[in-house]
Amino acid sequence: MDEIDRLIINTLQSDFPVSSHPYADAAKKLNISESELIKKIQTLLENKTLTRFGPLYRADRLGGDFSLVAMQVPEERFKEVTDIVNAYSEVAHNYQRDNAFNMWFVLATEIPERIGEVCDEIAQQTGLKVYNMPKLEEYFIELKLTV
Amino acid sequence: MPIDAIDRQIIEATQSGLPLVEQPYVEVAQQIGISEAEVMQRICAMQEKDIIRRIGVVPNHYALGYKANGMTVWDVPDEHIAELGKKIGTLEFVSHCYQRPRFLPEWPYNLFAMVHAGTKEEAMQQVDVIAELLGDMNRQHDVLFSTKILKKTGLRLKSK
Numbered sequence: 001m002d003e004i005d006r007l008i009i010n011t012l013q014s015d016f017p018v019s020s021h022p023y024a025d026a027a028k029k030l031n032i033s034e035s036e037l038i039k040k041i042q043t044l045l046e047n048k049t050l051t052r053f054g055p056l057y058r059a060d061r062l063g064g065d066f067s068l069v070a071m072q073v074p075e076e077r078f079k080e081v082t083d084i085v086n087a088y089s090e091v092a093h094n095y096q097r098d099n100a101f102n103m104w105f106v107l108a109t110e111i112p113e114r115i116g117e118v119c120d121e122i123a124q125q126t127g128l129k130v131y132n133m134p135k136l137e138e139y140f141i142e143l144k145l146t147v
Numbered sequence: 148m149p150i151d152a153i154d155r156q157i158i159e160a161t162q163s164g165l166p167l168v169e170q171p172y173v174e175v176a177q178q179i180g181i182s183e184a185e186v187m188q189r190i191c192a193m194q195e196k197d198i199i200r201r202i203g204v205v206p207n208h209y210a211l212g213y214k215a216n217g218m219t220v221w222d223v224p225d226e227h228i229a230e231l232g233k234k235i236g237t238l239e240f241v242s243h244c245y246q247r248p249r250f251l252p253e254w255p256y257n258l259f260a261m262v263h264a265g266t267k268e269e270a271m272q273q274v275d276v277i278a279e280l281l282g283d284m285n286r287q288h289d290v291l292f293s294t295k296i297l298k299k300t301g302l303r304l305k306s307k
Contacts, residue, residue: 008204009204009206009211012203012204013201013203013204013205013206014201014202014203015201015202015203016165016202016203016204018172018187018190018191018194018202019187020170020172020173020183021169021170022171022172023169023171024169034169038167038168038169041167041204042167044204045164047210048207048210049206049207049210049211050204050205050206050207051205051206051207052163052164052205053164053165053167053203053204053205054161054162054163054164054165054202055161055162055165055190055193055199055201055202056199056200056201056202056203056205057158057162057193057198057199057200058197058198058199058200061149061196061197061198062149062150062158062198063149063150068247068259070254072253082297085297085298086297086298091298092298092299093296093298093299094296094297094298094299095293095295095296095297096293096294096295096296096297097218097291097292097293097294098291098292098294099289099291100253101254101291103297104218104291104293105297105298131250131254133247133248133250134247134248135245135246135247136245136246136247136248137228137229137232137245137246138243138244138245139229139232139233139235139236139244139245139246
């Protein structure tokens with residue numbers, strides 16, 4: 001990663017222009033050329049320094065809903081339960097964590113009622129308790145990653 | 148539904164990324180069959196309505212050296228959670244801070260804060276900072292580190 005890559009990551013996490021030539025407008029502020037900015041973003045995506053580039057949509061504002069869901073999965077059943085959970089297209093992320101609550105996934109659904117349904121279905125299929133932990137309040141959420 | 152069919156087409160066309168061409172909004176417009184001006188106007192409207200949280204690059208924590216990403220969880224009195232949550236949310240190493248429901252007795256925690264650091268040791272120092280900030284209000288806490296990504300996809304609207 002060079003200085004320009006850092007500059008892109010530190011300054012372009014938000015406020016990418018909505019204009020006719022947005023790359024040219026953004027590039028001007030970074031003192032680089034339009035084509036260089038496009039090429040840089042492309043490379044950062046290809047080498048996975050960026051997970052994506054573009055508008056970040058909020059499912060919960062699209063009439064849908066989000067929730068964080070946790071499970072306590074016995075070690076010997078972990079693979080089997082992972083397959084059951086991941087098979088749902090509503091499961092956006094799923095992480096294994098070092099705790100008795102060892103499986104944590106995010107459900108993103110277009111219909112709010114679907115959150116509860118998916119939880120019930122997973123509980124039924126696995127015979128395990130499913131802990132639905134939707135956010136009740138959000139105190140802060142902002143990317144402050146710097147490099 | 149706060150969006151209509153055309154907004155939905157814009158979302159479908161851009162949810163995996165904005166085209167990397169000089170005039171990306173023209174490309175989106177052509178895919179949908181509307182004008183560039185309408186695409187831009189609708190994207191701005193979705194930003195105002197907070198349907199679009201932001202437009203820009205989304206860095207990969209791991210690739211940037213943030214290898215220790217801890218979910219810190221805290222049991223604090225409900226009547227003080229709003230002020231405590233706001234305090235923790237302003238810490239520069241905290242990216243998300245939420246109140247979530249408890250499940251007693253097995254899950255007593257109601258406040259979640261994600262911390263990001265280069266190493267586990269650094270992350271644990273961040274946990275100490277939060278613990279100090281909470282003082283007596285912290286009845287108990289825990290930190291859960293991710294040991295494996297089992298699945299990761301972005302928002303996926305299904306085509307209707």
